[in-house]
Amino acid sequence: MELRHLRYFVAIAEEGNLTQAAERRLHTAQPSLSRQLRDLETELGVKLLLRGPRGVQLTAAGRAFLDPARAALLQVEAATAAAQRAARSEKAILVFGFLAGYEMIWLPDVMRVLREDLASVEVVIRSQSSPELAEGLLCGKIDVAFLRPDKGEPVLAYRTLTNEPLIAAIPRSHSLAASDTVHPQDLMGGPLITVARETAPYLRAAVESYAARSGMVLNVSHEAENLTTAMSLIASTGIPCLLPLSAVNLFPPSVIARPLKAPVPTVALAVGYNTTNASEVLHRFLDRIEDLVKDVTRRTAASVAAAEDRPIAAA
Template sequence: MELRHLRYFVAVAEEGSVTVAAEKRLHTAQPSLSRQLRDLELEVGTQLFTRGARGIELTPAGRAFLDHARLALSQAAEAVAAARRAARPAKATFAVGFLTGQEVDWLPHVTQILRAELPNIDFKVSSLYSPDVADALQSGELDLGFLRVEPRPDVTYKVIAKEPLVAILPSDHHLAKEAEVAPADLVGESLIGFSDVPHVLRDVVDTYLRQQGVEITPSHRIDNFAMGISLVASTRGIALLPTYVEPLLPWSVVSRPLKGKPPTIDLAVGYRRDNKSPVLETFLAGIGQLIAAGPAGVRNTG
């Protein structure tokens, strides 16, 4: 018994017609197909079909045979696929993690640097909080990360940009009429602060306000920028966030630059020095190109 006999049998059983199966599925002549089916029945030793006015119908033996024929064909197809997979060398995996939102600005640069490598690798991209990116770099789950400088014993950082912080406030807030927001203007406003999760950003904001002589107790503390934007819209508070969030603002929220020299927060690429990935080596060789180009995203300054 050959696999082609099983394919012929399944096709006729599913179409209910020798003619239709021959012409539409098997692309063979109807007399040849009928002869192959007779040979199959002889080999099995029992009648598999009945031929009547309504076409071809399966006998009880044919129905029992159909399930096993389908399984045999499926297993044969899987055997072929497994052999082909084994014959192909496995693609190397290169995993990049981004502080949520930063992929908008930096992923185009990464793919440009790695353009020659991409057809030959399994390129994975994820979006996480900065501490989670750092943890994944430390554990080896990620090869490369775009994040804040989060202290981890085995992770090396290279700063690629210094992002200014801006004031995020409701679009109908009285300070939204100003071209810039002075630090003193924040006094008496509901300030949205930060929890211990984005601790690098929290430290930058706290240091800035202290240096400006502004004392404000935050009305809320947030873990991420999305929560901050939501609270600005719902509580009419003000948050100080990096400029990379500007393209993500809804119509009800606007950004305004801070008057004077604004605080900045570092964005870095992180990686493990003991990572021997040639793809990482290619990226690091092109990192100067990435730094010179700067963020690729389009800023919305209104």
Template sequence: MELRHLRYFIAVVEEGSLTTAAELRLRTSQPSLSRQIRDLEYQVGAELLSRSVHGVELTAAGKVFLDHARLALAQVDAGVEGARRAARPARKTFALGFQTGLEMNWLPQAMRVLRDELNSIQVTVSSDYSPDLAEALFRGQLDVAFLRVEPAFDLGYAVVDHEPLIVLMPGDHRLTSREAIHPREFIGEIFIGGSNKAKVLRAVTEDYLHHFGLDIKLDHGVDSTTMAMSLVASTRGLALMPAYAKDLLPPSVVWRPLEGEVPTIDLAVGYSKSNTSPILKLFLSRLEELRAPMPEKKN
């Protein structure tokens, strides 16, 4: 079994079609790709994909194999990145990642922590979904990321904040007259929450609703707060999102706190345990400074 077999298999699964994967992604012929998939299934000893006129679908064996195939490729990529990093004489850059929207509050603190090193290093900044940030840390593409604690990745985490969840709603919704919202108000409303990709947010939300004995089904799952705000405005639904969303709201969307004991979602600084960067070591030693308020500017 070769790495190309894994890459071909993943491409077919993600495209949902042998033809599309072959022509648009892998730049090979469909018959050649089909042979590669058959070779892989022969080596595994099980059918991984079921084929029909509508495309391809994972079999039970394929679903199990997919997770392992992705992990194997991620480990290879991490090894390549680690080897390249070790071959460089010195680390001149420090890569920061933020869950989209968190840069506004946490980038200034991060730069304050790095203040003594800014003249000698180049800091790069990017934003993405939390699971994608975790994968980038695992692959060695980021040094530090502000994200959720993603259990699917073996990373180091230091929790720096516990964000309460808040309710987003249209600006003219009937519940805007309330000072705080009880979860039973979600009954009968279009409900927007974390998608399968935003697993941490989804789990916190489900635990919160189950605590009140509420079996409220998700109407729309979203990966980010910006997607949630768009759906709140367009569907007139209610969304449970972390509190940092209130700093990003458009005029058509407002927020209210939850009533009573409010659920929180952890925000953590994540990093790869195998990263030996001295700048990372310095950054982690100053984590308490992240939690300290920014000094006020003098007029």
């Protein structure tokens, strides 16, 4: 069995059509692709796919084979990326991934730690959605990521940094800006800006769960891909949004924060890394995580006080 067999099978399974897989993904002729698939099935001794009038369908054996095949390809990508990084430079490289918007919050303290303990390290920064960051960790393109924890991949480990309460992000001109605490019925009785499920599935799930517990149905006015887009929409439309507490660091002057009525929903933020990554630099950085949490928590408390226009006790 060769890697190309795995690539061909995964492409066909994901496209659901031999012709589309051949033309769009693999840039090969369909007859050749069909032969490669037959060779793979012959070697395995099982039928992986069934052809039908609307394309192909996975057999039970095909469904069982798909995820391990994907994982094998990801590991090959990880090995390739590691070798290429090592060949480019003898200088230690650490690739950081940040949930979009969080680099503004965590990067200053990350760089402080690197200056103090890892001054010779070359730092690469990537800003993506949480699902994209997890994929980057899996395939070795990212060493450490600040993202929502997801226990679906056994090789990924997470260290929870904080369980952030959600707050109401409200335009100063909105009627709810005068409230000390925002009730879900008041907030969700009108239009609401939400985050897109594709790019922020955990935050969107927390918002929907809060609405359901409150007996409300979300009246979604606009969807934002990330926190910075949400800020622009709140400021330009005058419509509120439910966001993690740390989002106050991104608030423009026209937006303020108000706490929600208990029980307050939360979303976890974690540092994630691949347990197969043996980088000494990575593990030296992970040893300093507790210092990062203390510094960022103190700074976030000050930002919340400013966003709420009233004093708040330091955390």
